[in-house]
Amino acid sequence: MITLILLLAAALPLATACLATSPITMPQIVPCKECTLDDLTYTTGTPGNGGKDFLIIFIVSTGLCAELDFFCEGVNANIEINGGMGVIRDEDDGDIDGLAYLNLQCREDGTGWEVADVKGIRVFNVECAAG
Numbered sequence: 001m002i003t004l005i006l007l008l009a010a011a012l013p014l015a016t017a018c019l020a021t022s023p024i025t026m027p028q029i030v031p032c033k034e035c036t037l038d039d040l041t042y043t044t045g046t047p048g049n050g051g052k053d054f055l056i057i058f059i060v061s062t063g064l065c066a067e068l069d070f071f072c073e074g075v076n077a078n079i080e081i082n083g084g085m086g087v088i089r090d091e092d093d094g095d096i097d098g099l100a101y102l103n104l105q106c107r108e109d110g111t112g113w114e115v116a117d118v119k120g121i122r123v124f125n126v127e128c129a130a131g
Contacts, residue, residue: 031110032065039112040104042070043127054128055099066106068113073099074130081115082124102126 037059044051055073059066072079077100079088088102104113104123113123 030065032106032108033061034110035059035066035068035106035113037068039106040123041125043125052128052130065108067116068104068106070102070104070126070128071099072102072128072130074128077128077130080127080129086115086121098130100128 037057042054042057044053052072052074054070056069056071059068061067070079075098077090077098079100079102081087081102088100090096090098090100093101103116104126105116106112107114107122111122114121115123
């Protein structure tokens with residue numbers, strides 16, 4: 001019996017030795033996929049002053065960075081950016097069809113949205129307006 005206990009005691013360090021395993025790879029977080037609608041405000045303007053709800057608002061996060069699309073519909077449709085500091089008009093896409101479209105992209109560091117074609121200017125607010 002003592003021999004059996006000694007054999008088990010001698011084998012215990014071998015049984016509990018670390019086994020070589022592959023390291024676990026954690027998924028990499030891409031900051032520019034983390035933006036949400038909470039990172040900006042969107043308003044409908046002053047009632048009676050041409051402000052209205054956006055026709056469509058949606059986020060696409062399947063590309064390199066998240067994108068946010070706004071569609072404003074109506075006569076002379078336009079989307080005001082940051083309180084009117086910039087305006088996207090219906091005719092800006094070359095077609096007067098009663099629809100203004102704005103594409104925002106999440107900033108590389110994930111700190112908010114910017115106009116996809118104009119990097120570096122953070123967008124805090126957008127508004128749909130139409131006559």
